[in-house]
Amino acid sequence: xxxxxxxxxxxxxxxxxxxxxxxxxxxxxxxxxxxxxxxxxxxxxxxxxxxxxxxxxxxxxxxxxxxxxxxxxxxxxxxxxxxxxxxxxxxxxxxxxxxxxxxxxxxxxxxxxxxxxxxxxxxxxxxxxxxxxxxxxxxxxxxxxxxxxxxxxxxxxxxxxxxxxxxxxxxxxxxxxxxxxxxxxxxxxxxxxxxxxxxxxx
Numbered sequence: 614x615x616x617x618x619x620x621x622x623x624x625x626x627x628x629x630x631x632x633x634x635x636x637x638x639x640x641x642x643x644x645x646x647x648x649x650x651x652x653x654x655x656x657x658x659x660x661x662x663x664x665x666x667x668x669x670x671x672x673x674x675x676x677x678x679x680x681x682x683x684x685x686x687x688x689x690x691x692x693x694x695x696x697x698x699x700x701x702x703x704x705x706x707x708x709x710x711x712x713x714x715x716x717x718x719x720x721x722x723x724x725x726x727x728x729x730x731x732x733x734x735x736x737x738x739x740x741x742x743x744x745x746x747x748x749x750x751x752x753x754x755x756x757x758x759x760x761x762x763x764x765x766x767x768x769x770x771x772x773x774x775x776x777x778x779x780x781x782x783x784x785x786x787x788x789x790x791x792x793x794x795x796x797x798x799x800x801x802x803x804x805x806x807x808x809x810x811x812x813x814x815x
Contacts, residue, residue: 619655622667626706630674637681644767649673653738669735672719675699680779690790696720724791749807777801
């Protein structure tokens with residue numbers, strides 16, 4: 614599989630979600646969001662998982678927006694805050710109440726330890742995609758050539774350092790958050806050891 618084989622939604626809503634992500638994220642975080650969609654969609658194609666490409670793309674673009682300075686919530690975990698942003702974004706896009714709810718749910722679930730693919734394919738795909746891109750989980754699930762191509766097209770830049778700092782700050786201010794649990798369980802070490810940072814073109 615190559616990057617060209619990964620389906621990308623060509624809708625106005627998808628373009629607007631990318632515009633929002635671009636406006637409020639660092640380049641490293643933007644590339645993380647772009648790669649997260651690609652990992653999830655590529656895995657779905659390879660394993661015959663039916664999914665809503667537009668819904669997954671919007672969730673991927675907005676899943677970390679709660680870590681940005683403009684949308685950091687003083688009390689809520691970043692994924693919950695990001696889910697609220699997605700709900701509001703969906704309202705502006707004219708999405709139904711149920712579709713807005715789904716976008717928020719997918720973003721919250723990306724921080725779960727696991728998501729049932731049969732119950733929530735988009736939630737599952739974003740969870741495994743971000744697991745690969747941040748923690749380096751299960752890289753063997755994606756072809757080596759695809760991994761190298763995606764990292765070359767969307768370089769990782771300083772993502773490891775930026776994300777480690779973001780999670781440390783989130784954990785310090787919100788000790789009951791999932792980020793705090795991840796920090797306590799050694800996510801910094803997993804980020805530092807992520808095999809994607811040794812791919813050509815990183």
